[in-house]
Amino acid sequence: MGESRYTLADVRACNGRSGAPVWIIYKDSVYDVTSYLNQHPGGDVISEEAGTDATRAFDDVGHSPDAKTILAKFKIGEIIEEEKVYDANGKKKKKVVQVKPDNEGGRSCLNIVTCGLVG
Ligand code: HEM
Incomplete structure (x- = not known):
């Protein structure tokens, strides 16, 4: 049984609103901290x-x-490889800028510009 993988969109949906759980990302891992909200020191x-x-x-x-140990208990999975921010060595990956379409007239294109990676 592998670990669960989530997209950034999956996590974004878990924003605590309308009864949704509260998920956060810490260094490419995903945590469901819903049950910890009220226990957090300082509110x-x-x-x-x-x-x-x-x-x-x-x-x-x-x-x-200590706080990191607590955090670890709430881990539910990791961000999918393509959307991870850190590489295998724990270093920040080069930034990938996604230019989203304006969403008009049914024309749709998705430009993915990779900065400084090629060449
Ligand atoms: C999501 C997982 C989190 C866990 C498990 C967690 C855990 C803890 C713990 C155990 C402490 C007590 C001091 C310490 O041991 O360092 C603490 C203090 C604190 N945390 Fe978090 N924390 C989390 C997220 C956050 C986030 C996202 C923020 C900021 C937006 C934050 C802001 C603070 C502040 C300001 C304190 C000091 C509060 C005080 O002593 O009055 N924490 N946290």
């Missing part, structure tokens, strides 16, 4: 990050190793 600030990548917010606070 529920986690909801502000619901559905998003909370890596920066989490690290900026300077959480203790």
Whole structure:
């Protein structure tokens, strides 16, 4: 049994609104922290990050190793390979900029511009 894989869109949908659970991303792993919201020291600030990548917010606070151990308990899976931010060495991947179509007239194109990777 492998680990579950989720897209960024999957996580975004779990934003705590309308009874949805609260998922966050920390370094490409996905956590369902719904049951921890009310236990968080200093109040529920986690909801502000619901559905998003909370890596920066989490690290900026300077959480203790203890906090990381707690976080680990809520892991439910990982972001799919294509949408991961870190490579296998834990380094940040080069940025992939996705230009979404304007969504008009049924014409649809998706340009994926990879910055500085080729050449
Ligand atoms: C989602 C998983 C999270 C877990 C498991 C977690 C856990 C903890 C724990 C155990 C502490 C106590 C101090 C420590 O051990 O470092 C703490 C404090 C704190 N956390 Fe988190 N945290 C999480 C997310 C966040 C996020 C996303 C933010 C910011 C948006 C945040 C902001 C804070 C702040 C400001 C404190 C200090 C609160 C105080 O002592 O008054 N935490 N957290």
